[in-house]
Amino acid sequence: MEEIIEERHTLAVLVDNEAGVLARVIGLFSGRGYNIESLTVAAVDQAAHMSRITVVTSGTPMVIQQIKAQLERLVPVHKVVDLTLQAPSVEREMALIKVACAGEKRVEALRLSDAFRARVIDTTHTSFVFEVTGAPDKLDAFIGLMRPLGLVDVSRTGVVAIARGPEAM
């Protein structure tokens, strides 16, 4: 067998903000067996009833092309842009991370959070909640470092992304 090379792609999907549109997109991925590594959605233009979905997916180049074409033919989809392929882009994700610890570990957690530019947004005598923003692997790294220090809970937003430069998608 030939080796199948899977690539990770970030897709931005502009959709009409109608009922069921998210179910349609998710159903497309699950029904056709495509991967979803991350998916975020929010209204971006209330007046025009538009939402933007950012999907991070992986697959062979042929599958990625398929995913794009399948998304494009959904009736409420305005536009699909493969940010990985079409343009240099920036990606960000935010996480809220709860660490419960005391003594030395507390100091170490704070010191590391500083290095990651994480903000403390809640604190008790026995815990912190950090807010940290960055590329997904930066978040992974930070979470990994917190694990031995008393990581108890993680909430991540999933990836949002946008192309560099002056143009709209």
Add this chain to the structure above:
Amino acid sequence: MSGREMTGAAIVIKALKDQGVDTIFGYPGGAVLPIYDEIFKQEGIRHILVRHEQGAVHAAEGYARSTGKPGVVLVTSGPGATNAVTGLLDALMDSIPLVCLTGQVPTSLIGNDAFQEADTVGITRPCTKHNWLVQSADNLARTVHEAFYVATNGRPGPVVIDIPKDVQFATGTYIGPGQAVHKTYKPQVKAPTDAIAQAVAMMGAAKKPVLYTGGGVINAGPKASQLLRQLVEMTNFPITSTLMGLGAYPASGDNWLGMLGMHGTYEANNAMHDADLIVCIGARFDDRVTGRVDAFAPDAKKIHIDIDASSINKNVFVDLPVVGDCAHVLEDMIRVWRSKSVQTDKAALETWWRQVDTWRARKCLAYKKSDKTIKPQYAIERLHQLTKDRDTYITTEVGQHQMWAAQHFHFDEPNHWMTSGGLGTMGYGLPAAVGVQLAHPDALVIDIAGEASIQMMTQEMSTAIQFRLPLKVFILNNEYMGMVRQWQDLLHGGRYSQSYSEALPDFVKLAEAYGAKGIRVSDPADLDEAILEMINSPVPVIFDCLVDKKENCYPMIPSGAAHNEMILGDDEDGAEVTEEGKMLV
């Protein structure tokens, strides 16, 4: 109330009329009674009462496929909607434009597990091209017009409009079709000129070309079939087609290779395998056509013309994608071909045709004749001979009889062949024939059936009687789910697990019970006369043709094998089915 203000139910009927609808296939129930009341009050739209909602959808498919117009279905909530699901998926797989209206419980009860509530938009989302739940009477007219636009533009398909009962009673404003313009859905019908030019250049240079056409040519309208014929004449390329595309190029044409794929002809499949250029027009390289994908047409450059970009590079990688409507693309290709006076490589083509003729000489559709039992192939052959000078439309059920019909009934015109290709739905043929006969009252409409399939939708005989539709059901009765048995022969050591058609009804008496005519024949010598009797009967007929019980359908590419590994007959060793092949369906 001003002129544009009316109830939701009245809006629905007005919108349908403004869309040019003359026929609705449906079945009433509590959640659609206001719409049925509007139907009662009007003239101009006839309602065809089916006997099962699946039948309504297949009838609408038959209507749509034989006219080129969208079919319209009306069913109630809950079980009405769920019964329609098989038909909707059937239409989606075969790209048939349908608008299906479903009743829904009142908006205040949605989500409460109300009586006859089903999450219809949820259930039908993967079975439709698009669907809507209409929450206000003011949105109803726009939604209906949008629905027709979506169903018929781009790659056609079924859509569902789910209408809660309170919305049917509420008052809203009517708007006409012209005022409802779609915001997002704008399919590309014209292909880029450079793609056309490149396609023409590749065709001019080909030495072993083949045209591989599909249902998309039929969907693109009669003009596309005309253009296809012109293209064949201009290029002298051999042409084959999928099950769905039969009739776009005439089977009596010189360049016709017959159908390709699993039960396609030896010449068509070998031409595909050895080709140096495949021009795919409105087909989708599905697994019934390609056989083993990694052995598919290894030396061919591939051009793929399709209105649906997602069909391109899905199963098979192609060298030149051409996204556009077949009719537009064919027209542009012919124009460019002429303006550049492209010449084909005549010497190479002559060699290629000689090769094709050696494949043809294998006479792969030949079968052992018998004067004792009726061979199913012979029955289809006679049916074709005795009906070919009439305006004949054929529908089918699913199984061996369907493949024999595709092989031995030769279609010369588009829109005259209705079969369930993508989903392979047993029970499709009779209701589809109802829809075809309604659209073509004077035509001869025949459902070529199997004794097992016909029992899935037999109740639609009652519809045929009620609406005086003289359709014919021609059953190739082999007392087996023949196609299942054939696979059990091939893959499961001849252990015929549950594939014998036990306890069959007496089809002649069954016909009579419905008020139709029944004919039975078992002797080949009586066949012609019996077929003529059927054709000349002005009433619906069930024709019980008792055929050879053990005949299998050849040629065949066993699943998981390549195009050049066909089995030509029972006593012929073809490719062994591999373990991987057994997994495939």
